[in-house]
Amino acid sequence: xxxxxxxxxxxxxxxxxxxxxxxxxxxxxxxxxxxxxxxxxxxxxxxxxxxxxxxxxxxxxxxxxxxxxxxxxxxxxxxxxxxxxxxxxxxxxxxxxxxxxxxxxxxxxxxxxxxxxxxxxxxxxxxxxxxxxxxxxxxxxxxxxxxxxxxxxxxxxxxxxxxxxxxxxxxxxxxxxxxxxxxxxxxxxxxxxxxxxxxxxxxxxxxxxxxxxxxxxxxxxxxxxxxxxxxxxxxxxxxxxxxxxxxxxxxxxxxxxxxxxxx
Numbered sequence: 736x737x738x739x740x741x742x743x744x745x746x747x748x749x750x751x752x753x754x755x756x757x758x759x760x761x762x763x764x765x766x767x768x769x770x771x772x773x774x775x776x777x778x779x780x781x782x783x784x785x786x787x788x789x790x791x792x793x794x795x796x797x798x799x800x801x802x803x804x805x806x807x808x809x810x811x812x813x814x815x816x817x818x819x820x821x822x823x824x825x826x827x828x829x830x831x832x833x834x835x836x837x838x839x840x841x842x843x844x845x846x847x848x849x850x851x852x853x854x855x856x857x858x859x860x861x862x863x864x865x866x867x868x869x870x871x872x873x874x875x876x877x878x879x880x881x882x883x884x885x886x887x888x889x890x891x892x893x894x895x896x897x898x899x900x901x902x903x904x905x906x907x908x909x910x911x912x913x914x915x916x917x918x919x920x921x922x923x924x925x926x927x928x929x930x931x932x933x934x935x936x937x938x939x940x941x942x943x944x945x946x947x948x949x950x951x952x953x954x955x956x957x958x959x960x961x962x963x964x965x966x967x968x969x970x971x972x973x974x975x976x977x978x979x980x981x982x983x984x985x986x987x988x989x990x991x992x993x994x995x996x997x998x
Contacts, residue, residue, distance in 0.1 A: 768794065769792075769793050769794065769814040769815065769883055770793065770794040770795070770796060770811070770812060770813055770814050770815075771788055771793050771794070771795055771796070771813075771814065771815045771816070771817060771879060772796040772797075772798060772804060772807060772808070772811075772813045772815070772816045772817070773785065773788075773795060773796070773797050773798075773816075773817045774797075774798045774799075774800075774801070774803075774804040774816060774817065774818045774819055774822070774827070774830070775799070775817070775818075775819040775822070775845060776799045776800060776819065776822050776823060777819070780819075780845075780868065781797055783872055784817060784872060784875060785797065786872075787872040787873065787875070787876050788876060788879070791876050791880075793879070796811060796813060799822075800822050800823050800824045800825065801822060801824050801825025801826075801827075801829065801830040801833075802824060802825065804816075804818075804830060805830070805833065805834075808834065808838070808840075813840055814840070814841070814883060815840065815841045815842075815843065815879055815882060815883055816834070816840060816841070816842045816843065817843050817845055817866075817875070817879070818830060818831060818842055818843065818844055818845060818862075819844075819845045819846070820844055820845065820846040820848070820853065820857070821846070821847070827844055827845075827846075827857075828856060828857065828860055831844075831857070831860045831861060831862055832860055832861075834861075835860065835861040839925070839926070841863045841882045841883065841885075842861065842862045842863055843862065843863060843864040843865070843866055843875075843878060843879065843882060844857040844862050844864070844865045844866065845866055845868055845875075846865070846866075846867060846868065847867070847868050848867075853865075854960060855960060855963070855964055858960065858961045858964040859964045859967075859968070861925070863882045863885075863961075864878050864881075864882055866878060881954065884954065885953060885954050901933070901936050901937065901997065902997060902998040903936070903982070903995035903996065903997060903998065904995075904996075904998050905917060905918055905975075906973055906982060906995065908929075908932065908933055908936055910933065913926075913929055915929060915932060915972075915973065917972070917973050922972050922973065924969075924972065927952055927953070927965065928965055928968060928969055928972075930952050931948065931952050931962075931965055931966075931969065932969055932973070932983075934948070934951060934952065935983060935991065935992070935993035936982075936993050936995065938993065939992075939993050939994065939995055939996075939997075940992055940993070940994065941992060941993075942986050942989050942990050942991070942992045943990045943991055943992070944989060944990035945959050945962045945963070945990055946959065947990070948962050948990070948991070949961070949962055966983060966991060969983060970982075970983055981994065981995075982994055982995055
């Protein structure tokens, strides 16, 4: 199968619209025209992923290295990235850092290494999932669908409370404005960082396990280690001393709880 040109979108003729592979979720993907950018310098892996993605109704863009991916993102609509960690030129981590400076597009890392340090680093840089290349193509497609569903529906959090703000003195969460302030200064947060902080703050002294937090904010598919990464990032943003947190407290062996008195 010929290697596609960078920026080329291909759709499989045998799409889920005609009852072919992909099922109901694949049809949803095709109907919304979801496009996946695969960034990898290994032709065999790209071809395999492209075939499975197209069979499930996705459009596919291909880039072989970081600069090519950035150029594609600048001129094409992309709904999701499958991003190799080890590439010539920009690494996947460096590319993720540059993308996250301007875009919240879902990013799933692909790597040949199954190490916790790489996984934590990727999630800490803003990756949405981390997939080892030993995973089956079917699992990769399932994770793409899951991350796109989460992106469509947003974090699963309760509706806004009647009170416009959750005021804990030094820390204030303005729920309608989707803004957190520390000592009167706005603190930039991603959608899921704010959703996680809001969930904890709305239930002070209630302990949440990692599984419960993941299910409420991310859904039921993905890597639960992202909870640890997001808690660490929240502490760095809202705590005076992140090593000795005042607001988000670890309950060892159980999970996390929020300590704070409403003003």
